[in-house]
Amino acid sequence: MLEAIRNAAQGIVGKAIMTVVMGLIIVSFVIWGVGDMLRGFTASTVASVGGAKISAQEYHVAYDRMIQQYQRRLRRPFTNEEARQIGLDRSVLQRLLSEAAVDEEARKLGLNISDDALREIITSNPDFRDKSGAFDPARFADALRNMDLTERGFVSELRQQALRQFIVAALTTGIAAPKAEVTAEADYEGQTRSVDYFLLPAAAAGEIAAPSDEALKTFFNDRKSSYRAPEFRAMDVLALEPEMIANPAEVSDADAEAAYAKIAGKDPRFGAPEKRDLQQILYPNEADASAAEAKLKAGASFDDLVKERGLKPEDTDLGETTKDAMLDKTEADAVFALPQGGVSEVLKSQFGPVIVRVKGITPSTMKPFAEVADEVKRQVSASRAGDKIQALHDKIEDLRVSGKSLIEAAKAVGLTGQSIDAVDAQGLDPKGAPVNLADKAELLRAAFASDVGLDEAPINTKDGGFVWFDITKVDPAHDLTFEEAKPEVEKQWRAEEVDKALAGKADDLVKQIKAGGSVADLAKSAGAEAKSAQDVHRAEQTSLPEAVVAAIFREPADGAGSSATPDGRVVFKITADKTPPVDFADARVKAMASQLDSATRESLLDQYVEALRRTLGVVVHPEVLQSAEGS
Known part of the structure; x- marks a missing residue:
């Protein structure tokens, strides 16, 4: 459970400085609020960066909000102990220290933001505007009440956030990952390999002699910490x-039939309705559509019309649909009255005149009412x-x-x-x-x-x-004691012995392959089936296990190797290695470059804030911190 929480923590907290980078100025206040929310908390200093101080109240508010967010996500209580185990207390403190360091630097640089600029930020926020788009003071006041904020507190914190944003923008605007890095990453992701391979099954390990108690005890003692009984x-x-x-008996046949009419085809327990695989040509106006219909009647085919419109087959595909899923009932009635391969006349759709072809029909598998009446009645009764x-x-x-x-x-x-x-x-x-x-x-x-x-x-x-x-x-x-764990110990011992034996045999086969042996011949001698896999990528799902793919890319371009799998050990020979030229206009390369740009900016900001903290000096008061956490 805690491992799952740790994973969640990485996504929610992130690195401390990314709160400054990625947080929108106004929205951050809607979500997080500000430090004057909690009243009556003992005023003490949890930590300081240079002359900037983080009060116990400020830390407690930030920490408590994170606890509440976890509770909402987990839908159960989330304790201080759990928060500390995933490092939530440290993450909150580091975020506040980073923000304080940037605030102190802004003060030392003499940066400020005018009241007019703050007013523009507030009045341009869509959350504070009415339906006409004008700033609504009542909405603004309501938002402050909902966040338990005073206007002065809100404006003060907004000023700080705006100054942080200015510093961040000054540091990161125009920063991008080096082209060489993008090229290297694109090459890495685009590289593919093809292999010939076969599976050496567990049976190929031969007979494994039964272990002695001493051997099992040694195996157990070497891995003792891994043998635990859960709570x-x-x-x-x-x-x-x-x-x-x-109570199905309480439901009349009429009520059950009415319910069946509504759920038949939607509830898989009662079967599926007829589906039709459709193609459609959309025309800009009635005249063009009528002209196309005339050509059909004169002997032209649907494909002729597609070609005439300059469309590709995929431009016309609508995929499979049910009659109920079609928005226009008249169009649905006409389309579902056609035979397979049939082409409609001009039909009116919500987008304009269309001509539709039925590419394929999947018959209905709907069960008759009499066959499912009892189940329908039970469902109706349950709903009541x-x-x-x-x-x-x-x-x-x-x-x-x-x-x-x-x-x-x-x-x-x-x-x-x-x-x-x-x-x-x-x-x-x-x-x-x-x-x-x-x-x-x-x-x-x-x-x-x-x-x-x-x-x-x-x-x-x-x-x-x-x-x-x-x-x-x-x-x-x-x-667990040895006796309690013995069945599992013996199972794991045997699995390791099998893997050792297979690894030895696989190493010998790999040597033969490297010496010029044929994968097909060696597979036959091992009683296995030789197979091939083409254009295997590092990260994409293939028919090969992930461990085998990783092993394939660890070897030289013309190499051979082996890798353990749940079913035995795969022996392979790389038959092709390709890395396509990098196309910087390709959407995938652009997305990857954008991610690298963000990572570069994030790294720069990390270094900047770390340097600020070293220069200004950080002091933490553990006893005040512990008290602020409510422990």
Whole structure:
């Protein structure tokens, strides 16, 4: 779980200075607010850069907002301990230090921004304008109230942000990555290789003798830290979902048929409607369209019309569509009345007159109503279960308040609770089998943020139901003993022995290939099938595993090698190596150059801010920082 949070942290926080670079002046305040939001916090200095000070209040506000953002994203409480484990406290401090360093430099340079310029920034913000586009003081005031800001505080922080932007612009305007770097990166990404290869299966390793206990213990001790049992939790669960209380008998045939007419073709459980692969020629006016229709009647083909209009086949392709997906009902009726290969007369579409050809037809697989009537009735009944769900919810809550356990409460209202002996955060039992749980992802997230004895509110499910849970036991994560880990140890030992044996055989085969041996002949002698892969790129998905692709590009242009895969070991010979000329007008090269330009500017700003911080001097007060975090 923490690893996932670490990944998220990299995208949200980024490098400290990029807040200055990429943040829009006004929007940043809408999102982050300013330092006068929190009242009554003890005024102390967390850190200083030169003469600029970061108060405990300022740090606490920034840190608390980041915590709240994580809570909204994770939809659960996010603690100080978790924040520290992913370095959120350090990231917030570094961002504030970087901003303070730039602010101090702006002060030393005597930079300022006029009130007129600030007024222009505020009045030009579309968030503060009415429908006519004019600045609306009432909207501006509402925005300040929503952000809990005073106008003076807002303007003060806006002035700082604007000055930061000016410094950033002065440093980065016109900065671009060197052309040689763009060329090298384009060459790297554009390079392709073709290979002949075959798979040496695990069976080719031969018989692996059973290991002794001593060998396994040595293997275990060398990797002891990797053998851990995850935290398991025992819990009682009570799910209350519309499907559980649905009663198909309460739904009339007429109501079910009406519902079926609405969902047939949209719900895959009841089949799919007919689809048609269409081509269309759009004409600028009725006269041109009528002239084209006359040519069709005189014997011209649809393809003739396409050629006459100077269109490519892909310019006319609409792809597959259902009748309901077409916006114009009259056009849809006409098109779906044509046979396969049929060409329509001039039809009126929302874009103008068109002529349509039916390129292909995929027949309907719709199930007849009689075949799915019971399922439709159950679905209709479930959709009507809202009042019943709420009534049962209230009864269950009353029973819990009176001291009943979840299992007892379930029984009292005619439901069946679920007692889970052990489940980890991934939803697996101690044997690695998945545990069946209602609303699994949300339930596990909430359950592993709870504890024994806590009375948690039920989880709201997407279909309007509820899931209650009580944690009854927590078995903490712990190191496994040799005896506990032995089955897994033996499995991994054997896998490594197989890989060693295959690697040895593969090395011998690679030597033969390098000496002039044929991949086809060597594959045949190994009882394997020789295959080829053309134009393999480093980063693009291919039929070859990622590890094999990486190995292919590690070898010389005419080299040979091998790489382990889940099924054995691939032996390969590179048969072609191509690097196309760099086309700087190509969209992919332009996008790559733009990314390199941004990285170059980011690197320059990093160096600039780091130099400022060294020159000005940074002082951090850990005890005030800890207090500001609320620990």
